[in-house]
Amino acid sequence: MNCNLLRSDILMSLHGLIRGENMELGRDSDTGGQVKYVVELARALGTTPGVYRVDLLTRQVSAPDVDWSYAEPTEMLNLINSENSMQEHGESSGAYIIRIPFGPKDKYIQKELLWPYIPEFVDGALNHIIQMSRVLGEQIGSGNPVWPVAIHGHYADAGDSAALLSGALNVPMVFTGHSLGRDKLEQLLKQGRQSREEINATYKIMRRIEAEELTLDASEIIITSTRQEIEEQWRLYDGFDPVLERKLRARIKRGVSCHGRFMPRMIVIPPGMEFHHIIPHDADMDGEDEEKFEDSPAAPDPPIWSEIMRFFSNPRKPMILALARPDPKKNITTLVKAFGECRPLRELANLTLIMGNRDDIDEMSSTNASYLLSIIKLIDKYDLYGHVAYPKHHKQSDVPNIYRLAAKTKGVFINPAFIEPFGLTLIEAAAHGLPIVATKNGGPVDIHRVLDNGLLVDPHDQQSIADALLKLVSDKQLWARCRQNGLKNIHLFSWPEHCKTYLARIASCRPRQPQWQRSEDGLRNEESDSPGDSLRDIKDLSLKLSLDGDKNESGNLDNSLDTEENASDRKNVLGNNALTLSKDAIRGAQNESIEKADNNICSSKFPSPRKRKYIFVIAVDGDTTSDSLEAIKIVVEVGMKETSIGFILSTSMTISEVYSLLASGGLSPLDFDAFICNSGSEVYYPSSSNGDTTGLPFVLDLDYHSHIEYHWGGEGLRRTLVRWAASINDKHGQEQIVVEDESGSTAHCCAFKVKEPSMIPSFRELRKLMRIQGLRGHVIYCQNGSKINVIPVLASRSQALRYLYIRWGADLSKFVIFVGECGDTDYEGLLGGIHKSVILKGVGSNARKLHADRSYPLEDVTPFDSPNVVQSEGCNVNDIKQSLEKLGVLKV
Numbered sequence: 033m034n035c036n037l038l039r040s041d042i043l044m045s046l047h048g049l050i051r052g053e054n055m056e057l058g059r060d061s062d063t064g065g066q067v068k069y070v071v072e073l074a075r076a077l078g079t080t081p082g083v084y085r086v087d088l089l090t091r092q093v094s095a096p097d098v099d100w101s102y103a104e105p106t107e108m109l110n111l112i113n114s115e116n117s118m119q120e121h122g123e124s125s126g127a128y129i130i131r132i133p134f135g136p137k138d139k140y141i142q143k144e145l146l147w148p149y150i151p152e153f154v155d156g157a158l159n160h161i162i163q164m165s166r167v168l169g170e171q172i173g174s175g176n177p178v179w180p181v182a183i184h185g186h187y188a189d190a191g192d193s194a195a196l197l198s199g200a201l202n203v204p205m206v207f208t209g210h211s212l213g214r215d216k217l218e219q220l221l222k223q224g225r226q227s228r229e230e231i232n233a234t235y236k237i238m239r240r241i242e243a244e245e246l247t248l249d250a251s252e253i254i255i256t257s258t259r260q261e262i263e264e265q266w267r268l269y270d271g272f273d274p275v276l277e278r279k280l281r282a283r284i285k286r287g288v289s290c291h292g293r294f295m296p297r298m299i300v301i302p303p304g305m306e307f308h309h310i311i312p313h314d315a316d317m318d319g320e321d322e323e324k325f326e327d328s329p330a331a332p333d334p335p336i337w338s339e340i341m342r343f344f345s346n347p348r349k350p351m352i353l354a355l356a357r358p359d360p361k362k363n364i365t366t367l368v369k370a371f372g373e374c375r376p377l378r379e380l381a382n383l384t385l386i387m388g389n390r391d392d393i394d395e396m397s398s399t400n401a402s403y404l405l406s407i408i409k410l411i412d413k414y415d416l417y418g419h420v421a422y423p424k425h426h427k428q429s430d431v432p433n434i435y436r437l438a439a440k441t442k443g444v445f446i447n448p449a450f451i452e453p454f455g456l457t458l459i460e461a462a463a464h465g466l467p468i469v470a471t472k473n474g475g476p477v478d479i480h481r482v483l484d485n486g487l488l489v490d491p492h493d494q495q496s497i498a499d500a501l502l503k504l505v506s507d508k509q510l511w512a513r514c515r516q517n518g519l520k521n522i523h524l525f526s527w528p529e530h531c532k533t534y535l536a537r538i539a540s541c542r543p544r545q546p547q548w549q550r551s552e553d554g555l556r557n558e559e560s561d562s563p564g565d566s567l568r569d570i571k572d573l574s575l576k577l578s579l580d581g582d583k584n585e586s587g588n589l590d591n592s593l594d595t596e597e598n599a600s601d602r603k604n605v606l607g608n609n610a611l612t613l614s615k616d617a618i619r620g621a622q623n624e625s626i627e628k629a630d631n632n633i634c635s636s637k638f639p640s641p642r643k644r645k646y647i648f649v650i651a652v653d654g655d656t657t658s659d660s661l662e663a664i665k666i667v668v669e670v671g672m673k674e675t676s677i678g679f680i681l682s683t684s685m686t687i688s689e690v691y692s693l694l695a696s697g698g699l700s701p702l703d704f705d706a707f708i709c710n711s712g713s714e715v716y717y718p719s720s721s722n723g724d725t726t727g728l729p730f731v732l733d734l735d736y737h738s739h740i741e742y743h744w745g746g747e748g749l750r751r752t753l754v755r756w757a758a759s760i761n762d763k764h765g766q767e768q769i770v771v772e773d774e775s776g777s778t779a780h781c782c783a784f785k786v787k788e789p790s791m792i793p794s795f796r797e798l799r800k801l802m803r804i805q806g807l808r809g810h811v812i813y814c815q816n817g818s819k820i821n822v823i824p825v826l827a828s829r830s831q832a833l834r835y836l837y838i839r840w841g842a843d844l845s846k847f848v849i850f851v852g853e854c855g856d857t858d859y860e861g862l863l864g865g866i867h868k869s870v871i872l873k874g875v876g877s878n879a880r881k882l883h884a885d886r887s888y889p890l891e892d893v894t895p896f897d898s899p900n901v902v903q904s905e906g907c908n909v910n911d912i913k914q915s916l917e918k919l920g921v922l923k924v
Contacts, residue, residue, distance in 0.1 A: 039535075040168055041077055041086045042161065042180045042197070044190040045070045046153060047143045048091030050129060051101050052109045055428045058357040058388025060397060062143050065456045066210070068428075069303050070186050071129075075109045076304060076527035078127025082535065084172060085125055087164070089157050092131035095140040102140075105131050124167055132156040136897070143189055144236045148895040150189060151830070151864030154196045155844050158834060161201065179545040182206050182538050188213060188240040191247035198250055199826035200834040202739045204541040207247045207296075208255040210453030213240040214268035219361065219450065238887040245271050249743065249808045249825040251296040252541045255534070257454035258475040262298045265453075270803035272296075280806065292748025293806035299537050302478070304527030305459050334433040336426055343421035344382050350505045351443035353434065353466070355386040355457050358396075358404040363448045363471075363491050365406055372414030374498040381443065381505045385422040386434060435464035442511060444469055444504045448491050452476055459525045462518035467511055469500045482525070485518030544742070546838055547735060641705040644678035646671075646846050646921055651682040651829060651862050653855030655816060655878040661697045663875055663907055667850050668703060670912050674922065680836070682708040682829045682849075684814035684821055684856055686776050686783075687716050687730055701729050708832040710781040711812045711858060713740065713823035715832055736835055737780055740827040743808040750782045752807060753822060757784060760792055773819070782822040789817030794885035795857045813882050814856045830861035848921055850912075852876025857883065860893050863901060868919045870912065871903040 047062040052075070055067055074088040086109075094103040101107070109127040134156055135141060135149035146153075161180065168178035184206040185194030191207045198205035220231050232238050248254070248271035256262055266272045277295040284290065341347040352371070356362040364385060371383050385407070393401050411420050426434065438445060438461075445461035446469040454475035458468050462479075468486035470476035480488055487500040504511055523529070641647060648671045654660035664681065671677035681690060687709045694701060701707075701718040707730065708715055715733040745752075757770045769791050776783035786792055798820075799811040808825045837844050847867035851859065852875035859879075863869050883890055895901060904915040916922040 039083045039085075040164070040178055040180045041083060041182055041184065042157075043070055043074050043077075043086065043088045043184045043186065044157070044193055044197075045088065045090050045186045046146060046150075046189045046193065048093040048102055048131070048140065049098065050088070050090045051099075052107055052129060053428075056099075056389065057428055057431075058386075060142065060400070061357065061359060064357060065454075066186060069456065071109065072304065072306065072527060073530070074127045074129070076306075076531050077534075078110050078125075080528075080531045080535065084178075085164070085168065086127040087130045087160070088128065089130050089132055089153075089160070091135065091146075091153065092133040093140045095138055098140050102131070107131075124164070124171060130160055132160065143187075144234070144240075146189055147236055147239050147893045148864060148898075150193055151196070151861070152866055152895070152898075154193050154200070155834070155866040157193065157197055158200055158838070159844070161197070162838065177546075179203060181543065182541070184208070185247065188243040188247070191251075192243035195246050195250035195825075196831065196834075199740070199828075199831050200838065202544045202546055202742075202826075204252045204538070204544055205247075205250050206253045206255060206538065207251045209244065209247070210257065210261065212261075212265045212268070213237050213244055215265045215451070217241070218268070223360070232888065236888065236892055239892055241269075242887065245269055245803060246825075248272050248296060249803070253537055254296045254298050255301050255537075256298060257300070257302050258478045259300055260474050260477060261453060262300070266298065270800045271806075271808075272298075273804070273806070276806055290748075290806075292745025292752075294743045294745075294808055295806055297537075300478075301530055301533050301537070302475075302525055303454060303456055303459070304530030305456070305463060305525055306527055334430065334436075336423075336430040336433050337437050339423050339426075340384055340421045340434070340437065343384075343418070343423075345418035347382070347441075349441065350381045351438040351441045352381050352383045352501055352505070353386070353438040353443060353445050353461070354384070354448070355431070355434070355445075356447070356449070357388045358400045358407065360399070360403050361450050363450050365403075365410060366491065366494055367446060367448045367497060368407055368410045368414070368416075368420070370494045370498040370501070371420075372410060372416055373494070374502065377498055377502045377505075378416070378419055380502070382441075383416070383420045384434075384438070385420065386426060386431075387422060389425050391424070431460070432464065435461055435466060439465040439515075442505070442508075444486075444501060444511075446497075446501065447471060447476065448489070448497055449473075450491050455479055459522070463522050465515045465519055467504050467514035467518065469497070469504065479525075483518045483521050485514040485521075547738060641678040641840065641842070643676060644705075644842075644846070645674075645676035646848055647678040647680060647705070647842065649680045649682055649833065649847055649849040649867075651849055651855070652852050652872060653684070653814070653859070653876050653879060654852060655876055657693065659875055661693055663850070663852070663872060664693075665697050665699065666907060666909060666912060668699065670909055670916070672703075678705045679703060680706045680708060680833070682712070682832070682862075684709075684711045684812065684819060686710060686778075687714065688728070688775075691728055691730070706836060708829055710776075710778060710783070711810075711814060711821040711823050711827075711856065712829035712832045713781040713821070713827045714778060715835065735839075736832070739835060740780060740824040740831075742824070742826055744780060744824040745807045745809065746779075749802070749807050749809060749822065750777075752802070752805060753782050753784070756798070756801065764791060770820070776819070780824055780827065784820040786818050786820060789813075789882075792817075795820075795882070796885055796887060810858065812856055812858050816879055817882055828858055828861055830858075830865070833867075848916070848919070852879070854879040854883065854890075859883070860890060863894050864898075865900075867900065868921065869901045870915045870919070871901065872907040872912075873903055873905055875907050 045066065049056060049059060049063050050067050050071060052071055056063055057067060070088055074086050077083050078086040092103060092105065107129040109129060132153055134152040135146060165177040165179050169176050172178060179201060180203055182204050183194045183198045185191040187209050191209060194205050194207060217231060217237050220226060221228065248269060263274060267274055272295065280290050280293055280295050354364060354367060356364060358364065371377055387404065390396055393404060443466065445466040447455055447458055449471050450473065452471050452474040455470060458470055458476055458479050461468055462483050462485050470486065470488055471491040472488040473491060476488060480486065487504065489496045489500050648667055650664050650667050652660055652663040654663060668679060671679060681704055683690060687707060690707055690709060702720060704718055706715060706717055715736040716730040717733065719729045719731050754772055757772060760770050761768055769788050770784050770786050773783040773785045795811045795813045802809060809822050810825060810828060812821045814821055833847065845866050849862055849867055849869050850872060851862050851869060852872050855876045902915045902918045904911040913922055
């Protein structure tokens, strides 16, 4: 068998209440149709030829108020099919739910409160993916790691996570999301019940919007269910413009440079459904014959039927069925009013409202409880007892039987939501032979265009809803025609059709994966547990560089258009950088490394500090350079007194500035294992010999450059930023408020010096300007606002650590990151994760002014309650030792 056909895919849905059987749909706002969608997608992909393994990653929840099944680390979704030759090459094939522990232990929390713990999930997911890559490599990869072909996030929190995982692994990202944050914000503001500040406090909506913007920055493909989502929801974002997207696509087709601008591909793929066991084989049989087919005398009525029928004084009337949780946006109150105020409709039909599960209304969320009570009050107002059913409980396995009951009574399914991103329930209803009445806002328009099995209505027009329902239940010919149309066309929404389209689209992405082998001799990457040491142990070893960075490994087809243009520009920038090594110098360093390396060291890669018990990462952004140096010296002093402690310096400074800083403090580069510079856009390693053209004892990791190249605008981005700086200066009478820092810039960092930080726009505004123009990258205000670094969207100081973790085969839980009270505008990314963090009190507090213009407060995204985060009383040896003792790192 051709192993190139084998695939491993990662899907993500974070909130945790996900399981393969008896799904608790409607339990709360996080357990709607998305749960069913991702589980069925994973199961369908897992049985698709060419796909070996699919993992659906979610949160592990061990809490007394949820079922024990949500605490199981692994759950298999589908049995291995022995008839499918693709599934016979290892015990790990198939589809699985993988539950990653993160966030508060023994507590289920809703997705709005998960933001501080996203990095912890990413690190846990990264651990799982790396382990599985090795397992799959042994089973199907001839010993080479098998990496996922795509990371697929569902909804904003998983989109944020997918972007980080995609960057850490250099793997293409795909995103599916509905009910996007900006659209939800607009809807809530229109309702007028809450102010923008109250909405943000309740839903953390601005953090969600930023996650969706980051999704646009990092994704290769955005999957939507309908065209409406693209034209009316995604267009609200800074990072997506339908007109610009079409222009860029046209330039790509003509082979014209896009000047560093990128847009993800927007693709409409309706969700699938398994319904071959639902639809009669003869879809053309008339209603009476089909009724006989469905209702064999030998088959007893399902229990849910009697549970619903007990509400009705005349259960033989056609049933109007609505299936939605009690949420204001589902618009059930308008449906009840329409039914209650239309006497002919009440006389002809019954109304069934399946609104999730509840034991006690007082135990529901306040929003859902309040809305459910308003529905019950309307039932009482119109005296609809005997005409309306609203059972308290149903199982997921009962849902097909509920649809069957409505079809048996020749009823109608209705979705009256104010806006419906897709409308999976409409597909389910059609598969059971139910005509539909649905909102004209959103996905139902596309569904109706395909199925032609009902009527669309204005969800705000109560009379329109009543008229449509009355027309369908009273006109038997129309009802039968809509039923047959739905059954005839329903196959177009099958999971096999969905998966075929999905896989074809992903196949169009250029494959990307972790890379750090030598391209010139074809040596493959060694296993991460191969012998290795750092320069602090082998003082005479000169590090060897990979030449992969000479190639364009961005993985983006769009990038090929300006490769030639930007390559020369990058070369010029690199040439201006005093720390860039020439190829001759690199080869010289390689030759010297081969001669000097210990026999136990793999000469095809950088040595790694694998023997370190802990690695101290110093990422302290002090109020002044002297503050930073003092913090570095103190942390190094603490670590040097212990055995097997490694050091990484992580900073916004250039490597030349780092060298000068260390020299002024009497520190040697060989005291450190790695240097993360230019806000995470450069990774260097110390060298015991001055083998480069500048004589500085560092070598640059060019593999990391190829790792972060994706969606980097290069020279096109730099020119835009230079024009932006000029416009700021012009606004202030030609005064040089902000100027390009040519000595501080590199091929992957556009640096600017700022004379008056108070006179320039916030980092949020600059980032918005870039996104509007289709330019992707992180904007970081550094050194109390006196410097701006713009780096690739896949780069950051926290991402560089994940890169080193994968490359070195280290243990992230053994990393200890030291930060100040505040810092550069990438500060939030340094705290979360499975690593340990020490906040040095009294250091970097003045940097808070950089964060004053955030769209969401730092407190919303920083896990200060995590046991992995402690705050020292001060920046001195004793206080730091006490903090490390609290973390279990040292014993004082």
